Amino acid sequence: MQNEFAVFAGDQHSKARHGRLTTAHGAIDTPAFMPIGTQGSVKGVSPRELRELNAQIILGNTYHLFVRPGLDVIKHFGGLHNFMGWDGPILTDSGGYQIFSLAKLSKITEEGVEFQNHIDGTRAFISPEIALEIQAALGSNVAMVLDECVPYPCDYDYAAKSAELTVRWAKRFKEAVEAGVSPANSKIAVDMPAATARQLVFGIVQGATFPDLRSESAQAIVELDFDGYAIGGVSVGEPEQEMMRAVESAEPFLPANKPRYAMGLGTPPQLLEMIARGMDMFDCVLPTRLARNGTAFTAIGTLNLKNAEFAPDKRPIEENCACEACRGFSRGYIRHLVKAEEILGLRLITLHNLHFYLNLMKRARSEIKNGTFDRFRKSFVTEYKTREAIEQS
Amino acid sequence: MQNEFAVFAGDQHSKARHGRLTTAHGAIDTPAFMPIGTQGSVKGVSPRELRELNAQIILGNTYHLFVRPGLDVIKHFGGLHNFMGWDGPILTDSGGYQIFSLAKLSKITEEGVEFQNHIDGTRAFISPEIALEIQAALGSNVAMVLDECVPYPCDYDYAAKSAELTVRWAKRFKEAVEAGVSPANSKIAVDMPAATARQLVFGIVQGATFPDLRSESAQAIVELDFDGYAIGGVSVGEPEQEMMRAVESAEPFLPANKPRYAMGLGTPPQLLEMIARGMDMFDCVLPTRLARNGTAFTAIGTLNLKNAEFAPDKRPIEENCACEACRGFSRGYIRHLVKAEEILGLRLITLHNLHFYLNLMKRARSEIKNGTFDRFRKSFVTEYKTREAIEQS
Numbered sequence: 042m043q044n045e046f047a048v049f050a051g052d053q054h055s056k057a058r059h060g061r062l063t064t065a066h067g068a069i070d071t072p073a074f075m076p077i078g079t080q081g082s083v084k085g086v087s088p089r090e091l092r093e094l095n096a097q098i099i100l101g102n103t104y105h106l107f108v109r110p111g112l113d114v115i116k117h118f119g120g121l122h123n124f125m126g127w128d129g130p131i132l133t134d135s136g137g138y139q140i141f142s143l144a145k146l147s148k149i150t151e152e153g154v155e156f157q158n159h160i161d162g163t164r165a166f167i168s169p170e171i172a173l174e175i176q177a178a179l180g181s182n183v184a185m186v187l188d189e190c191v192p193y194p195c196d197y198d199y200a201a202k203s204a205e206l207t208v209r210w211a212k213r214f215k216e217a218v219e220a221g222v223s224p225a226n227s228k229i230a231v232d233m234p235a236a237t238a239r240q241l242v243f244g245i246v247q248g249a250t251f252p253d254l255r256s257e258s259a260q261a262i263v264e265l266d267f268d269g270y271a272i273g274g275v276s277v278g279e280p281e282q283e284m285m286r287a288v289e290s291a292e293p294f295l296p297a298n299k300p301r302y303a304m305g306l307g308t309p310p311q312l313l314e315m316i317a318r319g320m321d322m323f324d325c326v327l328p329t330r331l332a333r334n335g336t337a338f339t340a341i342g343t344l345n346l347k348n349a350e351f352a353p354d355k356r357p358i359e360e361n362c363a364c365e366a367c368r369g370f371s372r373g374y375i376r377h378l379v380k381a382e383e384i385l386g387l388r389l390i391t392l393h394n395l396h397f398y399l400n401l402m403k404r405a406r407s408e409i410k411n412g413t414f415d416r417f418r419k420s421f422v423t424e425y426k427t428r429e430a431i432e433q434s
Numbered sequence: 435m436q437n438e439f440a441v442f443a444g445d446q447h448s449k450a451r452h453g454r455l456t457t458a459h460g461a462i463d464t465p466a467f468m469p470i471g472t473q474g475s476v477k478g479v480s481p482r483e484l485r486e487l488n489a490q491i492i493l494g495n496t497y498h499l500f501v502r503p504g505l506d507v508i509k510h511f512g513g514l515h516n517f518m519g520w521d522g523p524i525l526t527d528s529g530g531y532q533i534f535s536l537a538k539l540s541k542i543t544e545e546g547v548e549f550q551n552h553i554d555g556t557r558a559f560i561s562p563e564i565a566l567e568i569q570a571a572l573g574s575n576v577a578m579v580l581d582e583c584v585p586y587p588c589d590y591d592y593a594a595k596s597a598e599l600t601v602r603w604a605k606r607f608k609e610a611v612e613a614g615v616s617p618a619n620s621k622i623a624v625d626m627p628a629a630t631a632r633q634l635v636f637g638i639v640q641g642a643t644f645p646d647l648r649s650e651s652a653q654a655i656v657e658l659d660f661d662g663y664a665i666g667g668v669s670v671g672e673p674e675q676e677m678m679r680a681v682e683s684a685e686p687f688l689p690a691n692k693p694r695y696a697m698g699l700g701t702p703p704q705l706l707e708m709i710a711r712g713m714d715m716f717d718c719v720l721p722t723r724l725a726r727n728g729t730a731f732t733a734i735g736t737l738n739l740k741n742a743e744f745a746p747d748k749r750p751i752e753e754n755c756a757c758e759a760c761r762g763f764s765r766g767y768i769r770h771l772v773k774a775e776e777i778l779g780l781r782l783i784t785l786h787n788l789h790f791y792l793n794l795m796k797r798a799r800s801e802i803k804n805g806t807f808d809r810f811r812k813s814f815v816t817e818y819k820t821r822e823a824i825e826q827s
Contacts, residue, residue, distance in 0.1 A: 080774040081767070087778055088762070110745065110770040117746050118766060126762045352503065353510050369481070369519045373511060374474070377503040381473040384777060385480055 045241060045268065046300045054415035056292065056319035059406045062269070062300050064130040064182035065239060066122065067097065071300060071321035072405050074312070074398045075100040075132060077329065080109065081125045084329045085384075085391040088127045093365070094395050095403075098130040098182075100324045103175055104139035107165075108158040112178050120180030120224065132324075133181035135172045135245075138273075138305070141190045149189065151206070169214040173222050177240060180224040185271065186214040188245040193278040200249035207247045208261040215265050218242050241268035243302060246291045249274060250283040255290035269300040272320070276306035285314060292319045309338060309401055310422040316405055317418055323402075328394035333387045335379040338397040341424055344372075346390065351376040364396035365389070438634060438661065439693045447808035449685065449712035452799045455662070455693050457523040457575035458632055459515065460490065464693060464714035465798050467705070467791045468493040468525060470722065473502065474518045477722045478777075478784040481520045486758070487788050488796075491523040491575075493717045496568055497532035500558075501551040505571050513573030513617065525717075526574035528565045528638075531666075531698070534583045542582065544599070562607040566615050570633060573617040578664065579607040581638040586671040593642035600640045601654040608658050611635050634661035636695060639684045642667060643676045648683035662693040665713070669699035678707060685712045702731060702794055703815040709798050710811055716795075721787035726780045728772040731790040734817055737765075739783065744769040757789035758782070 048060040062069045076083045076091065079102045083091060091099065101121055106112075118124040121131055140146065140156050147155035153168030167175075169187045176184035188207040191200055223240050244267035248254030262270060272291055275284045288303060295301050302322035303315045312323055328338065335347040339359045344351070346358075357367035358375065366375070366389035378386025408414040441453040455462045469476045469484065472495045476484060484492065494514055499505075511517040514524055533539065533549050540548035546561030560568075562580045569577035581600040584593055616633050637660035641647030655663060665684055668677045681696060688694050695715035696708045705716055721731065728740040732752045737744070739751075750760035751768065759768070759782035771779025801807040 080770075080776055082771055082774075082776040082778045085777045087758075087781065089758075105774075109774055110766075114745055114766065114770070118748065118764065124764075124767055124770075126767070352507055355511065365480075365482075371511065371517075373503075373507065374517055374519070377473075377507070377517075378475055381475075381502055383473055383475045384478045384781070385475045388480065388777070388781075 044298055046298060048297065050410045052317070052409050052414040053412060055317035055418070057316045057405070057409050057414045057418075058297075058319065058321070059409040060300065060321060062241075062321075064098075064241065066128060066130045066182050069097045069130055069322075070406055072312075072316045072402045072409075073097060073322050074402045075322065075324040076395055076398075077102070077324055077326055078125065078127070078131075080105045081115075081121065083395075084333070085388050086329075086395065088125065090365075090392060091127065091395075092129070094392070094399055096129070096395070096399060098132060099127060101131050101133045101179060101181060102136070102139060103133045103172070103179065104136035104143070106179060107136060107175055108160050108163075112175060116178050120178070122180060130182040131179075132183035132243075132302075132322075133176045133179050133185065134304075135185045135187040136167060136175065137172070137187050138190050140167065141192075149206075151209070153187070169210040170217045170222070173214055173217045173242075177222055177224045181240065183241045183243060183269070185243050186211045186245055186267075188247055188273050190274050190277070191247070191249050193250065195249045197251055197254075200247075200251055201254055204247040204249075204254050204258045207245065208258065208265075211244050211262055211265055211267075214242070215244075215267070243267055243269040243271050243300075245271045245273040245304070246295075247274050248287070248291070250279050250287060252286060252290035255287050256294060259291035259294035263294055263296060267299070269302060269322075270295045271302040271304050273304050275303060276311075281311065284311075285318065288315060288318050288320065295319070308425075309398070310425050312398075312401065313405065313418040313421055316409075317415070325398070328398045329391050332390035332394045335376075335386070335390065337390050338394050340421070342426075346372060346376045346379050346386075348376075358390070358393050359397075362393065362396065363400075364393045366393040366396075437691060439691060441690065443803045445710070445802050445807040446805060448710035448811070450709045450798070450802050450807045450811075451690075451712065451714070452802040453693065453714060455634075455715075457491075457634065459521060459523045459575050462490045462523055462715075463799055465705075465709045465795045465802075466490060466715050467795045468715065468717040469788055469791075470495070470717055470719055471518065471520070471524075473498045474508075474514065476788075477726070478781050479722075479788065481518065483758075483785060484520065484788075485522070487785065487792055489522070489788070489792060491525060492520060494524050494526045494572060494574060495529070495532060496526045496565070496572065497529035497536070497551075499572060500529060500568055501553050501556075505568060509571050513571070515573060523575040524572075525576035525636075525695075525715075526569045526572050526578065527697075528578045528580040529560060529568065530565070530580050531583050533560065534585075542599075544602070546580070546603075562603040563610045563615070566607055566610045566635075570615055570617045574633065576634045576636060576662070578636050579604045579638055579660075581640055581666050583667050583670070584640070584642050586643065588642045590644055590647075593640075593644055594647055597640040597642075597647050597651045600638065601651065601658075604637050604655055604658055604660075607635070608637075608660070636660055636662040636664050636693075638664045638666040638697070639688075640667050641680070641684070643672050643680060645679060645683035648680050649687060652684035652687035656687055656689060660692070662695060662715075663688045664695040664697050666697050668696060669704075674704065677704075678711065681708060681711050681713065688712070702791070703818050705791075705794065706798065706811040706814055709802075710808070718791070721791045722784050725783035725787045728769075728779070728783065730783050731787050733814070735819075739765060739769045739772050739779075741769075751783070751786050752790075755786065755789065756793075757786045759786040759789075
């Protein structure tokens with residue numbers, strides 16, 4: 042396949058790299074963080090605010106959109122970009138993760154997965170081919186193959202069999218792409234704008250916490266030649282060390298000229314550790330989910346703004362932060378909003394947290410370019426953890 | 435008292451007028467609509483969005499702010515403007531309405547009201563003098579006297595006694611103002627910015643649904659000489675005709691050179707009818723409250739965006755509407771957001787509804803200036819009601 046990814050700079054002391062992925066809706070500078078737009082909206086945030094935050098790509102959850110409003114509606118509106126009023130790049134997942142974690146699972150067979158959705162219990166079936174058709178209908182810029190996500194812990198034999206199934210599904214997914222299923226040429230999506238014609242497709246490495254399975258899975262998936270590669274089945278409850286090892290076992294087999302996406306993680310230090318291990322793209326619910334609970338990210342750890350200590354605090358969430366919340370509002374006011382359950386409270390913390398994650402990626406890119414990433418990572422991780430240690434003591 | 439209100443134009447066919455009220459934080463063109471910032475935030479909306487909506491004044495609820503976060507906190511932040519990051523005019527109510535409708539009422543005496551708040555049941559006492567002190571501490575630009583709000587229906591004798599008590603309380607409130615209680619010179623608020631030194635004070639006309647009581651109350655309150663006059667105790671469940679009559683009975687006794695504020699109402703047609711009856715200022719929860727329920731205002735009536743008919747609707751909430759929601763989003767997408775309980779849904783409808791109310795006032799001002807208000811009112815009310823009649827048939 043044609044390569045839309047270019048690496049501009051690499052770190053001498055780690056595997057960190059800075060690159061750019063080009064899509065029909067714009068370019069994404071990596072390392073990149075993707076805010077999650079689960080149901081066609083990044084929770085609490087408008088597309089205009091996402092642009093002001095300089096978010097370069099967002100993630101859409103295929104499963105949620107498939108269940109509600111349904112493909113017919115999104116097709117009718119000409120795809121997900123048009124439907125939600127976001128003209129930047131969108132990556133969609135395959136829906137697999139939510140089917141395995143949210144839906145009532147009926148049966149996994151060689152052919153695909155039967156499930157009942159969590160909203161009204163309607164039965165549905167998804168196969169690798171259908172997962173592609175759905176993402177083609179959504180018109181995302183990056184589609185993910187259908188994979189099986191195993192829980193943690195998982196025994197070796199099941200993990201091995203599951204990783205093999207994921208490889209066979211990835212092969213079928215790729216064959217469907219080659220047979221012409223794309224946003225411009227889909228049985229489901231007949232009237233997609235030409236701009237989304239070339240949908241990138243990422244394969245997913247599985248293998249649970251077993252290094253040899255991770256390595257084998259990576260080799261088999263890379264063999265199929267995708268536009269990018271994701272590490273799936275991480276951050277599902279395993280210890281952080283196991284998570285790092287899963288990535289380290291797969292990474293050496295991933296081609297350097299393709300983007301790597303570590304799925305569904307993590308804390309700010311984890312992101313920097315993943316970047317140091319050669320990962321380029323991330324998505325995580327933490328900045329938006331914790332915001333709705335009154336928790337804000339700062340360079341020295343998280344703040345629970347519900348705490349009484351913040352009631353008279355005239356400082357912004359974080360000194361010198363350039364986000365809209367920190368430019369205009371005090372911790373004391375935001376605490377009041379959170380306690381009074383005013384929507385503006387979670388909006389302001391969400392803006393701050395997304396800014397924090399996006400800005401961390403921007404800083405990482407800059408440090409990689411300057412050849413100082415490794416020092417930055419160590420210092421950031423130390424500062425961040427110190428505060429957590431103080432809070433727990 | 436010095437007069438901060440100027441009338442620029444009057445309608446030939448009705449009592450409608452266009453004027454301007456000047457405060458330390460800016461001018462308010464009347465007729466004016468005041469979005470309600472109950473707990474120090476207009477629900478779902480940021481101060482920046484309020485400015486973009488061209489809101490010229492907002493209302494703060496003294497009772498809610500007194501209960502949470504409490505006066506100490508707001509004083510610590512230098513008043514309500516600083517606390518919430520809103521630098522435009524603020525009108526505060528006296529807290530009376532919420533004490534009578536939300537709190538557990540203990541006792542009304544000549545001296546004042548004893549109550550237990552609805553959040554944690556703490557006992558508190560409020561008198562006319564304390565109501566002024568609290569509003570001085572909040573540092574609002576317009577303070578309202580403490581009044582007793584009687585429910586509907588209310589018998590004549592009680593309404594008469596209550597209206598007389600409200601007059602005596604208004605007299606004490608005025609005496610406290612003259613004794614020097616103001617944001618710049620308050621026992622509670624010692625460090626208020628000089629800008630809020632001159633706090634306007636509005637008296638409130640009561641008298642329930644009894645025309646003679648309304649007229650007597652208006653005369654007695656006007657006798658005390660306030661910066662403006664409000665009609666209180668309307669829109670509390672009485673038929674619309676009674677509401678109009680209450681205003682019509684008071685209005686002839688209100689001086690033309692002072693602003694008139696019809697409290698806590700109403701639908702778009704009701705606002706125009708009130709303007710035709712000489713009212714200048716309004717506040718109402720409808721645009722924000724209905725938005726949170728998925729209901730949008732349009733020139734031909736309200737739309738319940740939860741309805742299935744809107745799922746494939748590519749039109750904006752209202753064609754040719756200049757609000758942020760209508761410029762960027764379809765009814766179908768907003769319906770999806772509302773059904774999926776995404777915060778962006780209620781945000782967008784709230785922006786539209788506030789724009790609708792604020793724009794209606796702007797249009798009214800323009801029609802008054804052009805001498806065409808009466809025709810506009812009739813045509814608007816007819817269009818709006820037609821649609822409601824269709825929906826109910």
